[in-house]
Amino acid sequence: MASIQQINGDYYGSKETLTETLPYIKKRDIYTVSINTFFGIADKELSLYNDAIYYYREAMKDCTDSITKQIPFSNIAVVYIQQKKYDDAITILESILNKVRNTKNTILSKARIKDNLGFAYFKKGLNDKGLSLMNEGLEMRKQDDDTYGSIESNLHLAEYYTKTDSKKANKHALEAYKTASKLNSIDERLEALALLMTNDVINNTKYARKFVLLNDSIIKIRNNYKNKFAKIKYDSKKEKDENQKLRLEKAENLVALKEAEKEKVILFSGIIATLISLVSLGLYLRKRYKHKTRLVEIKTAYNTETRIAKDIHDELANDVFNTITFTQTQSLENTNVKNNLIQKLDHIYNRVRGISRENNEIDTKANYAVNLKEMLSTYNSPPTNVSINNIEKVNWDAVDDVKKVAVHRVLQELMVNMKKHSQALVVVLKFESTANKILINYTDNGKGCQKDKIIKNGLQNMENRIRAIKGTIIFDTEPNKGFKVKITMPK
Known part of the structure; x- marks a missing residue:
């Protein structure tokens, strides 16, 4: 069930289902490998990267041989690339590259390892070496008829050529889009369209329309799926409860x-x-x-x-x-x-x-940063990607509890405002810390508004909270140019 939910993009629902399996675990075996791997995949897709690495490592503990361990090990390297820890990713991928057999039926294909290793090299700035490995990975996937794997290779190469050769970037992005369309792989189609919107100046409007239509469509489909899946689970439990209730009602009809x-x-x-x-x-x-x-x-x-x-x-x-x-x-x-x-x-x-x-109580103790990040991550959804950067680098233990509460409430109101009004696809929160100040920068690519028409209520409440802790908050917005907020507060 959790696997089906992930295929349909319901990662929070998948984690909930996986949690229901835990009471049935009697020993560590192939089932715990599978459960922890699915937990890792869900957290990776929800940008909870540290949690994803934890579950992949747990999966590795229960693998019975070196070959199966390579799969979660390789997944950790992919997460490191997302975290921009390119040296760590390269170390892992190089260590397993020579251990993977170059055969069509191997558990973990050498083509995938080469492609990810090349992508990590490119991200690190070693362009020539990265390009060579990514091209090798793509050719190997073509030889092995790995049609689905070729999508990832073409997306990586399209990103590589984005700043140097727009024609080649468009060629690879278009190839990825065609293959993803043929295989009905929605997320990869959206990723390819995003690259085409950026690189193809002539047709970017056409690709933008396709992106919006496809994104709106998949959101509706996935929401309908979530509702149907939840109803199936609810109806199953309801049926069991009603059967039990019917047995009791035979003796209780007079007082029903x-x-x-x-x-x-x-x-x-x-x-x-x-x-x-x-x-x-x-x-x-x-x-x-x-x-x-x-x-x-x-x-x-x-x-x-x-x-x-x-x-x-x-x-x-x-x-x-x-x-x-x-x-x-x-x-x-x-x-x-x-x-x-x-x-x-x-x-x-x-x-x-x-x-x-x-409006519930806020834990300002040791788990404050974890709880704050978890609260912000709940606003992740299929149409909106929330990115949270450097929250752990702030020494929250040195911050007064009143200020912690103010920050939590202000960011919560800011996210609620975004959810209700902005229609943003991307939201970025960046935390910075100096010797005596904490800086928080919020940016989204939503519809924005005129500065003189900012709706006060919630925003005025944010200003009052920040002023009360002797901080400053600046709102910056224009129609169709997103919404920006800069918060500065003393430690």
Whole structure:
């Protein structure tokens, strides 16, 4: 199931499914190799590179011979290339190159190793050596009829020629696009189109239109797939639960209606308690910042409470009212009505969880950087690629807890704003640290807006938070030129 989810681009769903396998592991064997390898692939695609390397190393521990160990070892080298650790990648790939047999049916093809090694050399700046190895890899793949592998070779060569020979770059990118289209390999088609948009000045508009149409199409397909897959899992669990419930109902028919009413009261009580908790959370947020500049903090807390109240009103009030009306006008003895009620309550519960997650307590201790990166990574999605650079290089232990909370909240509001308004395909966050300052640069390639028309609410809240810790925040945007934010704060 996890493999199928990865083929369809659902990497978060794949990790969730893989986690469900863990209780069934009785010993380390070929199954743990497979599980850890799939974990590594998912984290690599989600740009969680350190986690990917960890799982690949775990897979290597359970490999029974040197040949099978070469696969996760080679995967680690590919991750190192993504991390720009080219020397580490070259060391690994050279160490296994001579161990791989040059045969068509080998587990790990020599052509793939040569292509990745050449690409690493090129990225390091050794262009001649890199080009030679990438060409050798492509020829070997052609001889072995490795049609799918030739896509990667052509993409690497297209990137190599991008700055030196646009015709050759277009030739390889177009070849990769044609092969990927023939094999219905969507991600590789998008990568080839991105290169053609950059290199082919004459036809770049045509390729841009193709990219947008294809990207929109695959997002819809993959979202539909995720919903279908989730429904299959839900229906399976639901069927088991209903079978068990039917056995119990034979002895409880006389009190079934009263029990249903009791459950309804409990569920609605839980929802009301959650709403009260959210309001209390807003009051708590105002008190916690009380020792800072009074006027600025009151305004910040007020904006936070207002935002929470708006979320509750816009996202929950109507749904709760409609659900109450539904229970008053429908017979809960009807199975379809019961199922409909469960779906409505589940929908409300998920919305409450979303609001709570945006305003929950922040761990400012040793795991702060990990949790901050994980929060930012949750905004990765098929249309939006979020890149997080150098967050670990900041000495967060030396930063005051109040400042850590402010940074977490500001970046969270910034990502929510991006998700709602920017339509960005690429988001980059870069962290820098000097002797007495921390710098955070945010950039996206979204639709932007006029500087004098920046929507204040959330952005004003960010300004208040940063000013409260004696920092500065600068917004820079223009229509169709993306959105930039520069944050500077003292340690």
